[in-house]
Amino acid sequence: MAAAAHVDVTNCLPDSYRSVTPARLQWQPLHAEARFDARGGRYNLEFVVWGNVTGASPGQPAPPPAGDAYWSNPNKTNGKIIETPDPDAENKKATTLYRRVTVLTYEPWNERAYFCRDLVNGSCPLGPVFDDDVDDATFPLGLPSVNMSHDFFSSYAFSSFAATMLIISGDAKADNIGCVSAIITPDLGGVAWVFRYLPLIILLFSALAVVFAGVFSPWGATNIFHWTSNYGRDTDLLRLVTPGFGDCLQYIQFVVLTGGLSLSYPGFYQPVVSQAAWSALMFNESLVTRAAPWQSVVDGIYLTNATDGYGLHQLGQLTGMADSADIWPGMMVWLCVILAGAFCSVQACFLVQWLWRRLNNISEEDLRAKNVPFSAGNVVRTLFNYMLLPLVALSAFQLVVARASPAYTVALAVLTLVLLMASATWIVALIIRTRPKSVLFDDLPTVLRFGPLYNTYSDEVAAFALVPVLLNFVRGVAIGAVQPSGVAQVVLLAICEVIQVFTLHAFRPFHPSTSMNAYHTLFSALRAVTILLMVAFVPSLGVTEGPKGWIGYAILLVHAAVLILGFFLSALQTMVEVVARMLGAGGDDVSGLRRGGLSKIFGMRQLSRRETHRPAPTAPAT
Numbered sequence: 001m002a003a004a005a006h007v008d009v010t011n012c013l014p015d016s017y018r019s020v021t022p023a024r025l026q027w028q029p030l031h032a033e034a035r036f037d038a039r040g041g042r043y044n045l046e047f048v049v050w051g052n053v054t055g056a057s058p059g060q061p062a063p064p065p066a067g068d069a070y071w072s073n074p075n076k077t078n079g080k081i082i083e084t085p086d087p088d089a090e091n092k093k094a095t096t097l098y099r100r101v102t103v104l105t106y107e108p109w110n111e112r113a114y115f116c117r118d119l120v121n122g123s124c125p126l127g128p129v130f131d132d133d134v135d136d137a138t139f140p141l142g143l144p145s146v147n148m149s150h151d152f153f154s155s156y157a158f159s160s161f162a163a164t165m166l167i168i169s170g171d172a173k174a175d176n177i178g179c180v181s182a183i184i185t186p187d188l189g190g191v192a193w194v195f196r197y198l199p200l201i202i203l204l205f206s207a208l209a210v211v212f213a214g215v216f217s218p219w220g221a222t223n224i225f226h227w228t229s230n231y232g233r234d235t236d237l238l239r240l241v242t243p244g245f246g247d248c249l250q251y252i253q254f255v256v257l258t259g260g261l262s263l264s265y266p267g268f269y270q271p272v273v274s275q276a277a278w279s280a281l282m283f284n285e286s287l288v289t290r291a292a293p294w295q296s297v298v299d300g301i302y303l304t305n306a307t308d309g310y311g312l313h314q315l316g317q318l319t320g321m322a323d324s325a326d327i328w329p330g331m332m333v334w335l336c337v338i339l340a341g342a343f344c345s346v347q348a349c350f351l352v353q354w355l356w357r358r359l360n361n362i363s364e365e366d367l368r369a370k371n372v373p374f375s376a377g378n379v380v381r382t383l384f385n386y387m388l389l390p391l392v393a394l395s396a397f398q399l400v401v402a403r404a405s406p407a408y409t410v411a412l413a414v415l416t417l418v419l420l421m422a423s424a425t426w427i428v429a430l431i432i433r434t435r436p437k438s439v440l441f442d443d444l445p446t447v448l449r450f451g452p453l454y455n456t457y458s459d460e461v462a463a464f465a466l467v468p469v470l471l472n473f474v475r476g477v478a479i480g481a482v483q484p485s486g487v488a489q490v491v492l493l494a495i496c497e498v499i500q501v502f503t504l505h506a507f508r509p510f511h512p513s514t515s516m517n518a519y520h521t522l523f524s525a526l527r528a529v530t531i532l533l534m535v536a537f538v539p540s541l542g543v544t545e546g547p548k549g550w551i552g553y554a555i556l557l558v559h560a561a562v563l564i565l566g567f568f569l570s571a572l573q574t575m576v577e578v579v580a581r582m583l584g585a586g587g588d589d590v591s592g593l594r595r596g597g598l599s600k601i602f603g604m605r606q607l608s609r610r611e612t613h614r615p616a617p618t619a620p621a622t
Helices: 189-216 235-241 245-260 269-280 311-319 324-359 368-386 388-400 407-433 438-442 444-453 459-480 486-507 516-537 545-582 598-602 604-609
Strands: 026-037 044-054 096-103 106-114 145-151 161-168 176-184
Touching: 044 161, 044 176, 096 145, 096 545, 106 145, 145 161, 189 235, 189 245, 189 269, 189 545, 235 545, 245 269, 245 311, 245 368, 245 388, 245 459, 245 516, 245 545, 269 311, 269 388, 269 545, 311 324, 311 388, 324 368, 324 388, 324 407, 368 388, 368 407, 368 444, 388 407, 388 459, 407 444, 407 459, 438 444, 438 459, 459 486, 486 516, 516 545
Parallel strands: 026 176
Antiparallel strands: 026 044, 044 145, 096 106, 096 161, 161 176
């Protein structure tokens, strides 16, 4: 076939066969290419493997070296693959090429063929091709190859092909003398937008629900300084605005970045989670190496070439960044753009307010008393509530790939981590030392500055702000700095979730009426479950693609359930309750405004007490 996408190929012969000395006769795969052609609706999969022959036939001594006349003699078969090893046997058999494709545990296609007849660029008896006979410029075309081709008539999007070719000797033992396998992941195609935009829609809807409840609920306020900082901390308002935008964004970032661990994921997993890489500010921009955008889909299949084996490098390539050195600078540039945009927007609003007061002769107000705290609070909110996990993870990863990065980017990454740790330590220490704790919640400038870290907690446990900040630092280090060991990454992330659950139950930082203690316990437990399931992706365990695929689907199902049931439905419930209360539900002239959720408004007891206000019947005319 014409040149196609290079795919990683695995020699799946058992170690007990390959490691024998002297080496036994076998086919060694050296290069593989594949394509998945959707033209005409046939969805044809082509898979070609080039390889070489090595070793000696069973019971034979090692064959002579290269250049010996032995190799040009077709009657000498030791060290060569022949069509019929036992030609005098009563039931003689030919060396067979067995080709199959599996999807999870389902096998949609398999085929048996004569190996020698399907061989390309070679013939039986097939001996080794020595280095002097191979031109590096045309590699691997100088080598013999085997291939498979089949029409599947389906896109198989959101799945992976496990393509395998076995070479079965025709002797009485029928040993496998060749085994080639590769994971081929078809393009997501039209399905990709679901994984890219559905999390974004849920995130934006969560943000809309928070703003809507903060402004229009009976306990809300139109004062932007109050509803953005939860000033006053009415328990019913906290119930409505939590879980909010920051919680949802952090969960999406967790899903994406845990798809960048150094593990052997099922083929479809990383392409799926990379669709939401925007949450970690990862885009197809090369700001340091100026390399061309990485084409993650070539000939209808996903393609990565992370030679260092790092999961974040593969995730970056699926996003569109060819080199790992571009991941951190790109994220930092976008983060600076967001911070600068937010700062300029705030200053523009304050300028408009000042001009409005000046033109209408309204008594002046010291806007600086709110401007500086509000602007600083936006920085704190962005860095520690919204972007801490990707900021730490990608900064730490920049240190791992320091040798392949410019020195100034490494220095800036170190400076970023130092400043983050120093500022976090100073802010948390300030929160812990402040006495009385009511100052943290009742002093508006303080709430505007540092409130995003603790303004949903109860007064006596404001210092709990240390826990999520510290755990996000550890998660970021585990994801970014521990890339050389996928096992260590899984262990550290699992420990973080266990600590999160224990500290939530020990401190119970949220007010009981908000149910946020239960929410965060559930989220942490589900994160722990998904992390523990990823143990199956540890390369050394050798779990096959079928079981890994089912586990990958289970993990994605858990994440989808959290986003839809935990965030989207919660935001929808908030919107419904606020609208209902705006229309007069949940209160009357006798008992006043009824607190609590929808069950307090639309419960059976409340509905049975409602008056119908029907007009009284009139007496008949006499």
